[in-house]
Amino acid sequence: MSTSAMTLRIGPYTVDPPVVLAPMAGITNTAFRQLCRQYGAGLYVCEMITTRALVERDATTMHMITFHPDEQPRSLQLYGVDPVTMGKAVQMIVDEDLADHIDMNFGCPVPKVTRKGGGAALPYKRRLFGDIVAAAVKAAEPAGIPVTVKFRIGIDDENLTYLDAGRIAEAEGAQAVALHARTASQRYSGQADWSAVARLKEAVKTIPVLGNGDIFKAQDALDMVAKTGCDGVVVGRGCLGRPWLFGELQAAFRGEPLPEGPKLGEVAGIMRRHAELLTEHYDEHKGLRDLRKHMAWYLHGFPVGSTLRRGFAMVSNLQELDDLIGQLDHDVPFPAEAEGPRGRQGSAAKVVLPEGWLDDPEDASVPAGAEMMHSGG
Template identity: 75%
Template sequence: MEDVTATLSKPALRIGPYEVDPPVVLAPMAGITNVAFRRLCQEYGAGIYVCEMITARAVVERHPGTMHMMTFGPNEKPRSMQLYGVDPKTMREAVKIIVGEGLADHIDSNFGCPVAKVTRKGGGAALPFKRRLFADIVRESASAAAEAGVPFTVKFRIGIDDDHHTYLDAGRIAEAEGAAAVSLHARTAAQRYSGKADWSAIARLKEAVTGIPVLGNGDIFAADDALRMMAETGCDGVVVGRGCLGRPWLFGELEAAFAGRPVPPGPKLGEVGRVLRRHAELLIKHDGARKALRDLRKHMAWYLMGFPVGSELRRRFAMVSSLDELDELIALLDADAPFPADAEGPRGRQGSPGKVTLPHGWLNDPDDDCVPEAEDMHSGG
C-alpha cells in the first residue's frame, strides 16, 4: 500500500463554506441515493451525501415527482442536490428557485452521465465537448448560487472517448467560471462503467486545477482504495458510487481509515439482515410500503453478494412484497456467516464499452454554443 501519511495530514476538504471531514462524497445514483439510502449511509459516517439527479426543467416546472425527490432528512447538513441541464438560462432559473426557497445547501452538476438517452441529445458526458456552452452553463449556475452563498460544483468524465478528452479544459473552465470544486470520474463515456478507472487522469487534473478542490471518482470499493487514490493522485477528496451498493457501512470504514483508526471488519450476515431491515423502514417512511418494497428488490443481490445464501432464498428476497415477508426471509439467513472477502470488489453495473451516441454533427465544432434539445429528461436519470 502507498504511504498515506501525507493523505491523512492534508488540510480538511472545504466546499464553499462547508468542511467535509472525512473528505468523502456519496455520488448521486439514479434510483439509489434517495433520502432513505442517504440517511442509512450517514448513520455510519460523515461526508456529503448527494441526492438523485434532478433536472433543471423539472424544477422550473415544479414537477410533483421531482419535488418529492428533493426531500432531505432533518439531520442532512449540507443538503446536497445534483442538477442536470443543457440550457444556461434554465439552469440559472432552477438554481435561483433552489437557493431562493432554501431547498438545498450545495448544488452539484452532472456532466458525466454516459447513458445513450442522455448523450444522444447532447447532455451528460457529451456536453463538455462544447466548451462555450459548458462555460455558459457553469457561469450562469455558479453566479446564481453564489448570490445565496451556496457552492456550485461540477462533475465530469475524462471525455467522450479516447479520441475526445475534455476533462482538462472542463476543469479549467469550471474553475474560471466560479465552480467551488470539480469531480472527475476517471473513465470516458465510451467506457461507461467497464474496465479500470484511470487515476492518472485525476492527478493531471489536480495539476491543471489549482485554485479549487479536485475530487476523484472511480473504483473505490474499499477504504484502502480511497487512501490510495488520494496518495497516488494528490486529489482533495473522493467520490464513492457503486462501491457502497449494498454496503452503506463502507462510509464507517472510510471514516475510520481517514482518521487513522483500524478499519472495522465487514459485518456478519445477521448484521447485514438488520441493515436491510433498516433500509426497508426508511424507504417505507419516504415512499409508502408498496413502492418501497418494490424499490428495495434491486438492492438484495448487493446486500447478499458473496454470502452463502441459496439460489431459492435469493430469488425470494428479490421478489419480496411486504415487511412481514422480509422479516421471515431475514430469519432464514445464517446470522453467523462472516463477511466474505470476495464481496470487497466491484459491484453494480459494469457493462461493456461501446460507441457513444451523439447528436448529428456534434463533434464538428467544439465552440458551437447552441443549446441542444435535452431538456425533457426525467429527474433521477
C-alpha cells in the first residue's frame, strides 16, 4: 500500500495524514497544539493528565484540559494506576463532554513514576494493566469515545512487555496501540528499535499499530511505515521548535513535494504567534516564561549570536520579544544542521521499581502510592 493511500481510523475518527502529536509534559498545551495544527492535519494530544487530579478537580489540571473551539477531535492523555480511579476519570470525561478521544500513558520512564509502579513499569503486571484498560473502555464505550494505549518495549532488555501489552489492550477493547520503540531503561537515549514496531504489528491483528521514536523529519516517518508496516506515526521531540514539521509530514504522506524549510524571519513570526497563543492561555508573564524553553529549539542551527540567544532564553514580555526579533537577520535560510535529533536524550539508566515488583506478573493489586496528583509529568 502506498503511503499516499494510507488511512488511519481510530474509532469513529479518520486521522489523515496518519500522524499523531505525542503528549509532552509542559509542551503540548493548547497554544502549541494550535500552532502545529495550522500546518497540517492529524491528531494532536493534550499533555498528560493524571486520573486522580482530574477526579479531584485540581485547578491546574482543569486548566490544562483547555481545547480550542476548532480542535476536533479533542484528544486527552490519561495516566493512572488504579482501575477504579481510571473508570471514574473516564466517566467524568463522558458526563461533562471533556474530550473526544482518550489515550492512556503506560510509557513514562521517569524514576518518580516507575519507583511506585506507574508508567512504563506497569504493563509488567499484565492483569492490572488489562483491568485499567478495561475500566477506561467500559466507561468510554457508551459515548463512542475511542480509547488508545501507548507503551514502551518494556522495562529493560530482560523484561520486555510490549507484545503482551498490545494483545491485552486489543482484547480489552482499545481502538489502537502506540509503541515508543525504546525500553524504560533507555529513556530517550540511543536509537529506537523500529523492528519492535514490526513485531507488534504482527502480534496485534485487529486494531491500528502506531510507531514512535526517532521521527525527526518527514522521511523518517515514511521510512518507519515502510520498514515496520505500522498504520501511523507518533511524533514527539522531532517537532520541538519546529511545528511546521506537521506540514512536511502531511505533504510526505500525500506524495506531494515537501515545503521549503522556513527562513529565520518566518521562524521569528512563528515564535511571535506562539507567544500570543501562550499569552491567551495563561497571561503575558506566565506565557512568555513558558515560551523560554522553546527558544533554543526554534533557533537551533541558525547563526544567531550568543548574546541574542541569551536574550531570547530570558524573554519576559511581548515588547522584549519584538525587540529581539527586530535584531535577527530575517533572510537567513533554514540551515541543514537544524535537521536531526532535538530535545532531551540523556543516557540509559537502571529503572527504579518498587520492592518485589518483578516477582509476580499476574498480581493485579494496585501499587501503593503510585497515584499522582500532578498532571503533565
